Amino acid sequence: MLTLFLSFLQKQKLITDTHQETLLAVSGGVDSIVLCYLFKQAGLPFAIAHCNFNLRGKEADEETQFxxxxxxxxxxxxxxTKFETKDFASENSVSTQMAARTLRYHFFHSLLEAHGLNQIATAHHWDDAVETILLNLIKGTGIGGFAGxxxxxxxxxxxxLFARKQEIINxxxxxxxxxxxDSSNKDIYYQRNLIxxxxxxxxxxxxxxxxxxxKxxxxxxxxxxxxFESQVHEIKKEILSFRDGLYYMAIDQIAHLPWATTxxxxxxxxxxxxFEQIKNLITEPKSSGKVIYSKDYVLSIDRKQWIIGRKAASNPPTPPKNIAKETEQINFDSHTLQFKAYERHGYQIQKTPMVAALDYHALLFPLxxxxxKNGDTFYPLGMKxxxxxxxxxxxxxxxxxxKKKVWVLTTSSQIIWVIGYRMDERFKVCDTTKKILEVVWSTP
Structure with missing residues (x-):
């Protein structure tokens, strides 16, 4: 087995520096005992880490001593180290097995940092990989879940991973x-043991x-x-873009294709x-404005595209910002507004929604x-x-x-400009205007 072990290390490039210590995760079971023995036989430096999950009383304590x-x-x-695994599982609403996994890997990684160790080696073998594949199949998985x-x-x-369980025992x-x-390995209460x-x-x-x-x-x-991953990456580059803090996915380009859902x-x-959420979006009749949620993101349908953004934080709403006569620039919601006054003579109005040219003397500062907000009204430019x-x-x-990211510029509670979209007719530059306040909106 030592020859196969060394061959596997080399083929998989698992150890690139034979002088740096590897941290071996050792439970005391046959797999981890053989792992230690092979490292010793190969002359590879190592340290040992052991976790007591406080689930088997005296038996677990004896394993630690062993x-x-x-x-x-x-x-x-x-x-x-010793964990209060059941308490952690209860506090975080996860299974005991998931709690144990989280705790031990956090412990292992903390040891790497604290002691300058190179990497962590676990004693997983091919039978463990097969069990993982079956669990993934039963619970639902992407193609990656079949790779073990x-x-x-x-x-x-x-x-x-090159070895079978029985080979390790032999x-x-x-x-x-x-x-x-470990007596708990026979307890079919745990899903992996049942498999x-x-x-x-x-x-x-x-x-x-x-x-x-x-295999x-x-x-x-x-x-x-x-x-598949390579092809998805190419498709992603074609249909997914990012601007102004939002992801835009041109779903209409692929929705008609048989692999669109996956x-x-x-x-x-x-x-x-x-997967169920995405499948429903692909198969249901398209309805602009429909919204679905994940833990941290919200996806809304907008005709031929999907728009994905982070959920609004549960922080207090952004307070209004005051604009004095002398203000030159403010930042808000990742955007910038710049203010500059001009004399009417010689000024050329820019025909872009990013710039508002306002009659200075029609304004009452501070802006x-x-x-x-709901209920806001104004007189759109060009309308009575x-x-x-x-x-x-x-x-x-x-x-x-x-919509949630739209801001307005106001004076005396009257809307001057729906920023970036439409000015108010009452504050436009006209024949009697003598001074202009130019406001420029810029985005990241």
């Missing part, structure tokens, strides 16, 4: 190694070489996954949206910049009648996500 003794035998550093457990993931390496017996048996002890034996009735044939399947799916999900899952700001935004077919 692993400590192992570290002393190998004359390597030993780091251990990666041999390297950031600072975590898994040097035993090797441990051959080398007269001693290990501890290991009940489901996989049934699959052996269909295919006695189930684990081995799964070939995973290799194919891993390669397909890389190709590709859309791959693009948007990073924002927390589920106020604030978010628009009054109009609700909300109706203007509807006329402009403005997406909900952008």
């Amino acid at each position: 692993v400590h003794g192992l570290a002393q035998y190998y004359k390597v550093a030993f780091y251990s 457990i990666p041999s390297i993931n950031g600072k975590i390496i898994r040097p035993l 090797y441990a017996k051959q080398e007269n190694l001693i290990w501890r048996e 290991r002890n009940k489901v996989i034996p049934l699959l052996h009735n269909i295919n006695p070489n189930f684990e081995e044939t799964t 070939d399947t995973c290799k194919k799916l891993r390669d397909i996954g890389k190709l 590709v859309s999900f791959e693009i948007l899952r990073f924002y927390g949206f589920t 106020i910049v604030r978010p628009w 009648g009054r109009k609700k700001v909300s109706d203007l935004l509807i006329d402009l077919k403005m997406p909900i996500a952008i």
Whole structure:
């Protein structure tokens, strides 16, 4: 096994510096005991980390003592901790297994930083990878979920993935190694144990070489996954853009294609949206204005595109900003307004929604910049009648996500300018205007 171990390390490039210590996650079970032994046989420097999850009472305490003794035998550093796992699970509304996983990896990474260690090695083997694949299949997964457990993931390496469980046990017996048996591994209350002890034996009735044939399947799916990821990346560059703090996805370009749901999900899952949500958006009749939510993001449908933005923070609303006569510039909501006065003679009005040219003497300072609100009305430039700001935004077919970002400039409670969209007729430059206040709106 040592030869296969060294070959796997080299092929997968798991250890690039043979002089730096690797932190081995050691429970005391046969897998982690063999991992330690192989590192020692290979002459690779290592330290040992052990977690007591306080779930098995005296048995767990004895395991801690056993692993400590192992570290002393190998004359390597030993780091251990004890968690209140059930309390953590309850406080964070997660399963006991998820709590244990979160706690141990946080502990391992903290040790890397504190002691200048190179990386973390866990004793996962191929049978663990098969169990992961089956769990992903049962719970629902993308193509990446069929690739099993990666041999390297950031600072975590898994040097035993080449081996089967029985091979590890046989090797441990051959080398007269001693290990501890975790009684909880037989408890089918835990999903992974149920898969290991009940489901996989049934699959052996269909295919006695189930684990081995799964290896070939995973290799194919891993390669397909890389190709798929590359294609999704190219499609994403074509249909997803970012401006003014929002993502715009031109869904109309791909919605008619048979793979639209899967590709859309791959693009948007990073924002927390589920496959079911995306499938419903693709298959249901399109209705502009519909909104769905993930934990941190909101997606709104706007005719031929989807608009994705962060949920509004539960902070107090942004307070209005006062503009005095001498004010030259203010910043608000990631935007900038610049103010400059001009004499009427020689001034050329710029025909752009980013600039408002106002009759200076029609204004009463201080001016106020604030978010628009329901009930706001003004007299749109070029019209004689009054109009609700909300109706203007509807006329402009403005997406909900952008409506929330619209601000107005006011004087004496009267709207001068729906910033970036429409001025008020009452404050425009006319024949009697002698002085002009130019206001320029710029975005990041």
